[in-house]
Amino acid sequence: MSESAQDAGRSKLKVGSEEFEYYRISDLPGIDHLPYSLRILAENLLRHQNGTTVTRDQLDQLLDWDPKAQPDREIQYSPARVLMQDFTGVPCMVDLATMRDAVKALGDDPSLVNPLIPAQMVIDHSVQVDSSGVPGALEHNMDMEYQRNSERYRFLRWSQQAFRNFRVVPPGTGIIHQVNLEYLAQVVMRRDRTKGEGPALVYPDSCVGTDSHTTMVNGLGVLGWGVGGIEAEAAMLGQPISMLVPQVLGFKLTGSIPEGVTATDVVLTVTQMLREVGVVGRFVEFHGKGLAQVPLANRATLGNMSPEFGSTCAIFPIDRITLDYLRLTGRSDEHVRLVEAYAKANGLWMDPEDADCPEPEYSQVLELDLSTVRPSIAGPRRPQDRILLDQAQQTFHRDLKDYSDQGRDGDGQAVPVRKSDGSEFSLRDGDVVIAAITSCTNTSNPSVMVAAGLLARQARARGLKPKPWVKTSLAPGSQVVTDYLNRTGLSKDLDALGFELVGYGCTTCIGNSGPLDPAIHQAIADHDLTVTAVLSGNRNFEGRISPDVKMNYLASPPLVVAYALAGTMDFDPWSDPLGQDSQGKPVMLADIWPSQEAIESVVGTALDRDMYLRDYADVFGGDERWQKLEVPEGELFHWDQDSTYIRRQTFFDGMKAQPDPLEDIHGARVLALLGDSVTTDHISPAGAIKADAPAGRYLQEHGIAPRDFNSYGSRRGNHEVMVRGTFGNIRLRNQLLASAGLDVRPGGFTYDFLNGQETTIFEAAQDYARKGTPLVVLAGSEYGTGSSRDWAAKGTRMLGVRAVIARSFERIHRSNLIGMGVLPLEFPAGQSAQSLGLDGQETYDLIGVDALNSSLSEQVQVRAQRPDGSTVEFAAKVRIDTPGEAEYYRNGGILQYVLRGLLSKADQEA
Structure with missing residues (x-):
């Protein structure tokens, strides 16, 4: 292999008998001190340098990177x-x-x-x-x-x-x-x-x-x-x-x-x-x-x-x-x-x-x-809430009080249940009703999947079974996982414990856990039981896994199997047995936990290259179901006006060749007053669609029976469904209701100040839109944590929200808000709605938005007028961080900006 330098950063690279060209960064001054990740950005800038959007100055600033400085240098990055x-x-x-x-x-x-x-x-x-x-x-x-x-x-x-x-x-x-x-x-x-x-x-x-x-x-x-x-x-x-x-x-x-x-x-x-x-x-x-x-x-x-x-x-x-x-x-x-x-x-x-x-x-x-590192799980509602396994039981008791309306601590009632298969048992707070090996986080890792299989083998040999109230499932991240589990015989052991293959997809980790047995669902609903889910996923936010489950725990695949055997979070994995063997002897977790040597031995013989070559040989071909789908033709899609899945978007309706100038926002009302760590799961529609929710009523009006609702995720191509489900999460708590003297019930509810009554967020937004009233959302810290759900921003904009004022934003959601033409603002450092005495009943003016027409602006003056006529004023930080983001906002969103750019380029070339 050899290489020779060329002008303009290009070099030749010979590999075997073939010659390639590449942009050489290894000789750039200052490249050695850059971390690996920034070197990739440097190559990206060198390769895309055009003197306009990507300039030599951007590359020089990157090479002069100060590791301790706060980020203030903008670059234009083009992914492959x-x-x-x-x-x-x-x-x-x-x-x-x-x-x-x-x-x-x-x-x-x-x-x-x-x-x-x-x-x-x-x-x-x-x-x-x-x-x-x-x-x-x-x-x-x-x-x-x-x-x-x-x-x-x-x-x-x-x-x-x-x-x-x-x-x-x-x-x-x-x-x-x-x-x-x-x-x-x-x-x-x-x-x-x-x-x-x-x-x-x-x-x-x-x-x-x-x-x-x-x-x-x-x-x-x-x-x-x-x-x-x-x-x-x-x-x-x-x-x-x-x-x-x-x-x-x-x-x-x-x-x-x-x-x-x-x-x-x-x-x-x-x-x-x-x-x-x-x-x-x-x-x-x-x-x-x-x-x-x-x-x-x-x-x-x-x-x-x-x-x-x-x-x-x-x-x-x-x-x-x-x-x-x-x-x-x-x-x-x-x-x-x-x-x-x-x-x-x-x-x-x-x-x-x-x-x-x-x-x-x-x-x-x-x-x-x-x-x-010690064995751990995380929960009951955030991935970062790590719990040492030997403290899992006592932590569960501590947290249970936050989820039970009666303040039960695990000693609550035992509710008798008779399932459709005839089995009878009692259900209690803390019982595990979902145990799922799912999500690419862990199913991509043969060591933990083999560990789960080996633990299942030992449990099977001792005669253990999951408790009858546990819904068990296995959803691997690729067909290769099934291949090596089959090759080692571990599939039979997992099958015997109810961890049958249910599909190749995200399933439980994104809320597609499916229904519980009707008798279990009814018992939970009738007695307000606080049941749990244990999954090998990466997300366990409130309301995400199942509408029946309040407390969700992340765990390794072998621990998912172990908790399915125990059937409850209310047990100590170190001192309490998972069950009894066929001779009535207690079986402890330590008795069946596989050794690292055993795991490595199986992994070493389970995988080979041929599995991947075979399983990915026709990866884009699909099965018979896929091949039989009727495919419309043409460069334009023929929209079905009766479709409840796919509808033409309205973002570009009435779009002009040039955007209207930005103006200050006057007379805005608060649609939602929210606390800290509101996730995109709370904002974006996800999971099941309830029949009495605005989206459910819309579907029924269009002839769709509740059994055929499918999930919000499956209907993301229909903005009519999605906007009706925005801010509709069953765990969302809108404190605006308390400000109006009402009980804060979870779900997508708010107070409509124009007609003076409690209603759904969608219906209130419709009322405000009819009267031409702009809307704002007030929030706490880490607003928009979680998945990169574009509908968390799309739905926000379609509800008529012009600005979100929060203590802080997560990265992706802030970017998405700008991409939809919604202004992200932050309260002054150390301040919040509560410290400023704001309860959401105010009318808001945002002064200085028009300054963004010509340049980046650091602040917008917010004036909030209370019902008694008094006012609160503060300077909110504008979280439009780069000139590029400012261009998106001026155009009403990133898609409008791109579309105008395409048309302008076509005109120039013509």
């Missing part, structure tokens, strides 16, 4: 590809199809609207656990999935043939992030040129995804993070992402994982550590000699949980372990050699034994000795 899952991807493609209609209406060519970089979608969010714990559950659930979603899937098949650069991985293949890790990610991309244009260009793989856990691919050394669907659409259309050069926290791993500890325990520990430090808006980069001991699967597990840390990414550099994983998962030998040669030539290779390799600088360094 865009990754989508179907819940967030369907509305993206609906928007693109609507943009084609808008272009035609303005007299131009609809084919102007096309992804300009590769866009990939994995359909993994629509399968629900309707059937579980029985043979044939997979086929039944997939049949139900197609029955519910065939209209959406036909639209996606049309999109695949109508748009260039767009490919779909059909249902039943795997979870988006595991498929990305095992197949889609290239680590190093190549773009072949036509004959006579020179050799293929190679450059780092990078991506943004419409799912916050896109960061899982960071484990491979690929820079990627989650964005809202709005930002992803703009990236697909060639719009660079405006961002500030971040601080980078270096996380050093040392030591090795002790006996009895899993990768899940490590990631929960890291999550808690980084949340305590505070890494929102920062990159996290793992480094140090200890990385050589961290398997790729564990790296991916850590990368996956980056949104739970709050960081933008959590990345590992390219090294020998990266190459070994690429070979294992079926990447060609030629490609693996290219990855190695490129990484070494361009300063992106990490060799912990190379003494001459300088240590990058970091904004802060944190260290974890893996030998100190």
Whole structure:
């Protein structure tokens, strides 16, 4: 392998007999002190430098990065590809199809609207656990999935043939992030040129995804993070992402994982550590000699949980372990050699034994000795709320009082239940009604999946069974998991304990846990029982897993099996038995927990390259169900006016060639007064649709019976459903009701000050819209935590909310609000609605918004007038952080900005 320097930053790279061209950063002044992640940004800027949107000054400022300085330098970042899952991807493609209609209406060519970089979608969010714990559950659930979603899937098949650069991985293949890790990610991309244009260009793989856990691919050394669907659409259309050069926290791993500890325990520990430090808006980069001991699967597990840390990414550099994983998962030998040669030539290779390799600088360094990690779970409502396993029972008792209206502490009533299969038992507070091995976070990791199988084998041998009230399920992240569980015989052991395969999708982790047995559901509802769920996922926010479950716990796959056997959170895993064996002897968790040696022995023989080659041989082909879908034709989609799944968006209705100038906001009323840690799950419609909710009433008015409602996620392509469900989460508490002297009941309720009564948030917003009254939302800290749900911003804007005033914002949601033309403002440092004496009854004027017409503005003056005529005034910080974001806001949103840019470019070329 050899290389020779060229002008303008280009160099040649020869790998074997083939020659490539690349943009060389390894010779740039100052590159050695940059962390690995920022080197990827440097290459991105060098490659896309055009003197206008991307300038040499941006690159120089990055090379002059001060690790301790607060981010204030804007760059324009262009990812190599865009990754989508179907819940967030369907509305993206609906928007693109609507943009084609808008272009035609303005007299131009609809084919102007096309992804300009590769866009990939994995359909993994629509399968629900309707059937579980029985043979044939997979086929039944997939049949139900197609029955519910065939209209959406036909639209996606049309999109695949109508748009260039767009490919779909059909249902039943795997979870988006595991498929990305095992197949889609290239680590190093190549773009072949036509004959006579020179050799293929190679450059780092990078991506943004419409799912916050896109960061899982960071484990491979690929820079990627989650964005809202709005930002992803703009990236697909060639719009660079405006961002500030971040601080980078270096996380050093040392030591090795002790006996009895899993990768899940490590990631929960890291999550808690980084949340305590505070890494929102920062990159996290793992480094140090200890990385050589961290398997790729564990790296991916850590990368996956980056949104739970709050960081933008959590990345590992390219090294020998990266190459070994690429070979294992079926990447060609030629490609693996290219990855190695490129990484070494361009300063992106990490060799912990190379003494001459300088240590990058970091904004802060944190260290974890893996030998100190102890078995843990997290809950009952946030991933960062880590609980040592030996304290799980007493912590459950402490937290139960917050969830039981009667203040029960675990000694509550035993409710008799008779299930439809004839089994009888009593149900109590704390009983585990859902135990699910699900989510790419853990199912991508063979060590924890094998551990679950081995624990199930030991439990089966001792005659143990899950308690009859536990709904058990197994939803792997790819078909490879099934292959190695079958090869080792562990599938039979998991099946015997009710962990039958239910589907290849996110299922329980995103709320698609399916219904509980009707008798269990009724007992919970009638007696207000506080039952629990245990899952091997990454999210356990309130109301997310099941409407019947108040307390949710994250755990490793083997612990999910263990809690299914115990049947309750009200037990001590160290001193209480899981059950009794066939001879009546107590069986302790320690008795059946597999040793690390046993796990490693099985993993070493379970996996091979042929599994990946076979399972991904026709990844875009789909099964017979997919192939039989009728596909509409044409470059414009034929909208069905009676559809309750797919409807043409209204964002571009009446759009002009130039936006109207921004104006100050006067006479705004408060739609919602919210506390701290309001998540995008609280804001964006998700999960089941209730019959008496605005969305449920809309569907019934259109002839849809409640049994056919499907989920909010499946109907994200219909804005009429989604806007009616915005702020409708069953755990949301709008304190505006208390300000009006009413009880604060959970759910999407508010007080309408125009007609003086309590009503739903949607109906109040409709009333305000009819009278031309703008709306604001007041919130606490960490507003918008959680998944990158674009409908949390879309729905907010469609309700008529013009500004959100919060103590602080999470990164993605703040960006999405701007992308929808909603102004994010922060209370003065140390202040809140409560400290300023605001209770939401005020009328609000926002003065200084018009200053954003010409430049970035740091503050907007807020004047709130109380009903008695007195006023409160304060200077709110404008959280439009970059000139690029200001352009989006001036245009009414990022999509309007991009569409106007496409039309302007077409006019210039004409």
